[in-house]
């Protein structure tokens with residue numbers, strides 16, 4: 001029997017064979033003409049993926065947290081006020097990073113885990129203070145709650161606040177039109193919906209974000225993340241010229257460029273529609289199995305992942321073990337208030353309808369082993385019906 005397991009966690013995700021092939025190529029010099037061409041092309045393609053024609057992309061070795069750090073380090077000066085639209089664990093992390101650079105941070109929190117602050121609540125906060133920037137976690141991977149980036153960004157514009165979006169679990173999966181929606185900075189990481197192995201931090205800075213960086217009166221507090229060091233490098237690669245600051249992860253950038261090509265070939269709208277269709281099918285299956293989701297309403301539920309409470313009386317650790325043995329790796333909980341009570345399924349990137357059915361099938365077999373009583377196949381039938389519809 002084949003023993004390869006399907007990885008259905010919210011990052012890293014399953015990658016296409018072409019992307020993995022790029023990872024295994026002989027590593028070239030970071031100054032080799034063919035690598036310069038690939039890096040330059042990847043930077044150009046990122047503007048199309050972020051839908052930000054006037055943006056400045058930054059691609060550096062690091063994880064998504066470094067991308068958050070880079071945004072905060074370059075935009076915040078000591079004493080700046082920042083508003084965090086808080087939908088969970090990763091919003092808390094952004095608050096902590098901003099504070100590390102000296103920001104005065106105010107959180108507008110969801111009333112309950114699985115909720116999101118309303119536009120009215122965020123506007124009241126913006127009205128009560130003068131914020132240099134606000135952060136939004138597009139999809140908080142701890143709750144699977146999706147934020148209304150379009151509506152929130154419009155508020156940011158109205159109040160003259162820089163709008164920064166943590167799109168680590170959304171870019172190239174969830175609809176996000178950076179420039180059209182007036183978002184000043186979007187950041188992500190390679191291993192989620194961008195479909196490239198972990199190791200790249202990506203930032204797309206719009207004109208107002210770069211302007212705020214240029215107007216700083218104090219140096220950036222993190223040497224590695226400082227755009228002063230990275231901007232000339234990104235500009236050089238795009239101009240197809242050699243430049244060096246820190247050695248780029250050559251194979252990862254090669255793989256990123258392959259993945260970006262595949263993403264753009266699929267098209268941003270069809271890609272988001274595919275994520276929505278597969279997410280709806282998966283969520284229908286969970287509903288049919290009688291499992292409750294963490295987001296408090298369907299409108300708050302992300303399409304890149306699903307967060308589901310364990311059924312009453314089922315041991316979560318054991319269940320994930322059974323599902324793993326049935327061939328699918330899922331993730332446990334992350335939000336500190338409910339960590340042991342729920343699990344998470346990532347369905348982003350190259351995910352297919354068949355992956356959804358395999359995952360639902362493994363969950364059903366795991367639930368049966370865990371002693372949960374349900375009619376075998378109801379989840380599969382619901383997912384299949386949604387996929388066929």
Ligand SMILES: *Cc1c(COP(=O)(O)O)cnc(C)c1O
Nearest residue numbers: 063064065090139141168169189
């Ligand atoms: C995964 C994730 C991060 C952190 O990314 P790392 O690559 O693990 O550092 C930040 N924000 C969100 C929304 C995420 O999903």
